[in-house]
Amino acid sequence: MGGSMQTLVIDIGNTRLCWRHRDGTGEVQSGTASHEAIADVLSDLPCAESIAISSVVPAHEPELEKWLRRTDRPAALWVRSGADLGDRVCTDEPHRTGADRALCALAWGASGEHRSAVIIDAGSAVTVDAVSASGQLLGGWIAPGLGALGAGLRQVAPSLPDPTVVSASSSDPEPRQMLPWASDTKLAIGGGIESLFIGGIQALRDRVQSGLGDGAVTVLTGGDSDLLMQALEPAVLRPGLVLDGLEALLRGAADAQ
Structure with missing residues (x-):
């Protein structure tokens, strides 16, 4: 990400948590943890000026919200479903569309490739999605x-x-x-x-x-x-595409200020 803003992005997936910290020089730290080890990971995360969190597991969200308050972190930008990304998600029910799918599409649109894509996220579940060149999630399997x-x-x-x-x-x-x-x-x-x-x-x-x-x-x-x-x-192999989408979201929020 450009500029001097320190950012922290966190994705709560079906079986693990992934995070990425980017400091003002662009240097990146990242890691993963099982759900059982979330508390240990949170205690060691570096500080940041801007935070974005995505989640497909609501049961773990209170733990992160408590951590944000306890450590006096800035308010986080949450993405819990496709509905949080507005017209970027063109499915019939954006509120039932996973945050991970929506963020992968957003990341692709922000990549500058200017091509439509079939984005396959092969995790605990596999999503195979149609994404427009501008990063709209059209639907998928x-x-x-x-x-x-x-x-x-x-x-x-x-x-x-x-x-x-x-x-x-x-x-x-x-x-x-x-x-x-x-x-x-x-x-x-x-x-x-x-x-x-x-x-x-x-x-x-x-x-x-x-x-x-x-x-x-x-x-x-x-x-x-x-x-x-x-x-x-x-x-094309793009590890951490959900985290890329969260970073793109923070860039957009910073540019809008």
């Missing part, structure tokens, strides 16, 4: 994330082994995505879940791109985005 697929299978079939401890071993000459079949049960489960995840997201990306046109770029963010890169090439 929501699917289970990689971890959620595995957790769902374990819930309905608890006798199956847990595949999360297994990857393609050194005795396997090919990555498991390339194997014609698996001879090990854990590998079969893990490879099946990965293939379902990658193939499903690829199909949703193609569906959204068919509406935006061939000029739309695929943008990946979120914890499992690396796994999707090869299947969705050409794609």
Whole structure:
């Protein structure tokens, strides 16, 4: 961000908190924490002149509000749903549209790319969204994330082994995505879940791109985005896109003053 303003942006996601601090020289610090460790992270966050917070988990918001008051921080700019971003969100029910989806779209519009995009945020849930060149969220699709697929299978079939401890071993000459079949049960489960995840997201990306046109770029963010890169090439990897959106929001608020 330009100027000398120190900023702090925080995103409360479905399973973890992410934060980024930018000082007056542009130097950046960032980090993540599980929900269980939020209190420890908050106690160590640096000071800032301007703060923005997004949340898709209302249960953790009082903890941050209490922290803001206790540490005499400036009032934060909150984004709890797409409704907080006004006409930037073109879904039927902006108040039911996740803050993370809306902020990813805002970040893309502020990036200066001037192209429409299919933005895929691969976290606990995966969103595959149509975004205009100006950063409006037009709509999209929501699917289970990689971890959620595995957790769902374990819930309905608890006798199956847990595949999360297994990857393609050194005795396997090919990555498991390339194997014609698996001879090990854990590998079969893990490879099946990965293939379902990658193939499903690829199909949703193609569906959204068919509406935006061939000029739309695929943008990946979120914890499992690396796994999707090869299947969705050409794609642009943009880690921390939600935090980028919060920073863009703070820039806009500062410019309006």
